[in-house]
Amino acid sequence: MTKSETIRICSILDIPDDEPLAVELKNGNKLAVYRIDDEYFVTSNVCTHGNALLSEGWQEGDVIECPFHGGAFFIKTGEPAEYPCVKAIKSYAVTIEDDSIFISLSEAENAEPDSF
Ligand code: FES
Secondary structure, three states: OOHHHEEEEEEHHHOOOOOOEEEEOOOOOEEEEEEEOOEEEEEEOEOOOOOOEHHHOEEEOOEEEOOOOOOEEEOOOOOEEEOOOOOOOOEEOEEEEOOEEEEEHHHHHHOOOOOO
């Protein structure tokens, strides 16, 4: 992936310890950016069970707990980790360059709009 095919979404320095960073794309899609040890992950910020922002929930290791209803997702894959969440959140491929986090432009543009 060349740099022109990606968009910068934030600096790794923007991400708090043990807490996701909320980022909104120009197309309105809401993302959550996570640090786990020294790795970085990006998912949709919107819970698939309801209209909750995962960045307002609680990060426990590689799991993000939704602030509503006790549901949770695995951050590295987007797969549901706890009921009542049964549908995965979108997970984005990440590249890092010069302390910045990039995701694929086509992936960002072609992602289904979030419902929140
Ligand atoms: S809205 Fe997230 S678990 Fe219900």
